[in-house]
Amino acid sequence: MINCKRSRFTLPPRLTYLNCAYMSPLLKKVEKTGIRGLRKKRDPSGILPADFYTDSRLLREEFAKLINISDPKRVAIIPSVSYGMATVSHNLKIGRGEKIIVASDQFPSNYYPWHNLCEETGAVLTIIEPPSTLSGRGKIWNERILDAIDSKTRMVAIGNVHWTDGTLFMLEAIRIRTREVGALLVIDGTQSVGALPFDVEKIQPDALICAGYKWLLGPYSIGLAYYGEYFDQGRPIEQNWINRLNSEDFEQLVNYQPLYQEGSLRYAVGEQSNFIHVPMLLKAIQQLNRWGVENIQSYCQIICEKTLASLQQKGYWVEDNRYRSSHLIGIRLLDHNPQKIKASLQKNNICVSFRGDAIRVSPNVYNHEKDIVKLVKVLSQ
Numbered sequence: 001m002i003n004c005k006r007s008r009f010t011l012p013p014r015l016t017y018l019n020c021a022y023m024s025p026l027l028k029k030v031e032k033t034g035i036r037g038l039r040k041k042r043d044p045s046g047i048l049p050a051d052f053y054t055d056s057r058l059l060r061e062e063f064a065k066l067i068n069i070s071d072p073k074r075v076a077i078i079p080s081v082s083y084g085m086a087t088v089s090h091n092l093k094i095g096r097g098e099k100i101i102v103a104s105d106q107f108p109s110n111y112y113p114w115h116n117l118c119e120e121t122g123a124v125l126t127i128i129e130p131p132s133t134l135s136g137r138g139k140i141w142n143e144r145i146l147d148a149i150d151s152k153t154r155m156v157a158i159g160n161v162h163w164t165d166g167t168l169f170m171l172e173a174i175r176i177r178t179r180e181v182g183a184l185l186v187i188d189g190t191q192s193v194g195a196l197p198f199d200v201e202k203i204q205p206d207a208l209i210c211a212g213y214k215w216l217l218g219p220y221s222i223g224l225a226y227y228g229e230y231f232d233q234g235r236p237i238e239q240n241w242i243n244r245l246n247s248e249d250f251e252q253l254v255n256y257q258p259l260y261q262e263g264s265l266r267y268a269v270g271e272q273s274n275f276i277h278v279p280m281l282l283k284a285i286q287q288l289n290r291w292g293v294e295n296i297q298s299y300c301q302i303i304c305e306k307t308l309a310s311l312q313q314k315g316y317w318v319e320d321n322r323y324r325s326s327h328l329i330g331i332r333l334l335d336h337n338p339q340k341i342k343a344s345l346q347k348n349n350i351c352v353s354f355r356g357d358a359i360r361v362s363p364n365v366y367n368h369e370k371d372i373v374k375l376v377k378v379l380s381q
């Protein structure tokens with residue numbers, strides 16, 4: 001069990017920040033690491049060829065630990081989810097009449113690539129809607145996804161949780177069904193990895209793509225992607241020098257090399273060695289591994305569950321906790337006036353997001369139960 005970690009961050013004292021799904025605050029030590037990285041370039045003579053590789057290797061190793069994979073070379077450093085998904089769409093073999101399945105209202109970076117690919121190839125983008133009733137919503141939505149997977153399906157691209165309201169998608173069941181029909185399973189882990197345990201060995205996705213600036217507690221503009229065997233001989237979306245075999249030998253760089261580095265390293269972005277962002281994200285994921293993601297999820301559950309449950313009697317609706325996570329929770333307003341609620345949250349210095357028809361509340365280890373009590377009090381007025 002872990003306790004509140006607010007003192008490790010620099011959040012303003014009177015701010016109730018319940019918005020990690022928007023962006024995490026920085027750990028003090030991650031901030032320090034970033035400043036050290038920035039200052040490194042004061043004297044470039046101190047930046048050695050080995051520095052282009054060392055921290056990025058450590059970062060891949062640390063992420064491999066977080067998602068439970070044995071080969072860190074299956075991890076590529078990427079700048080964004082859209083970049084990681086572009087690699088998938090560049091390599092997915094799909095033809096006319098075949099299907100890509102997504103859940104409705106997915107984040108655009110996990111929608112546009114498939115929309116465009118389907119337009120180019122004549123494949124069909126199948127969007128699975130939740131039921132219109134709230135009762136059993138998560139369960140029925142999951143069943144609809146499973147029912148839609150058939151022999152024409154080439155890929156399911158989905159999050160572990162829905163980014164607007166935290167609805168859990170049952171990845172193990174989706175994996176079994178996709179396997180039965182020979183379809184890929186591609187996960188956007190941005191809103192879950194780092195706060196909700198994710199085990200690649202157990203789920204066996206074909207790709208897992210994560211932005212770094214939310215639950216991984218990293219800076220903006222760096223993320224991480226795992227690619228499985230399907231992508232082993234694939235084509236990267238760009239051709240950069242560092243992804244070629246033996247790029248470590250700077251004197252031989254113009255002896256152009258047809259082969260790539262091992263595993264998924266061919267998919268890492270150009271200038272992946274970013275001397276500011278890489279050590280920052282490394283430091284953040286080291287901390288997550290030390291705390292343990294299971295403990296982070298339990299912590300969020302402990303500070304939220306009892307208090308949030310009382311909202312049901314105040315005319316709000318929250319999904320059954322078997323079909324949602326505890327770090328990202330959609331509170332549906334039902335008959336409440338969203339403009340009034342927005343104004344009173346703002347007045348009370350409570351920071352959450354409004355997404356679709358829900359308030360998205362996304363706590364993390366810097367929150368305390370009293371933050372949730374304050375939120376519920378304001379919502380109940």
Ligand SMILES: Cc1ncc(COP(=O)(O)O)c(C=O)c1O
Nearest residue numbers: 080081082107109163190191211
């Ligand atoms: C589920 C999800 N995926 C991805 C992103 C970010 O995508 P990108 O890195 O392409 O900007 C977000 C940002 O809110 C998100 O919620």
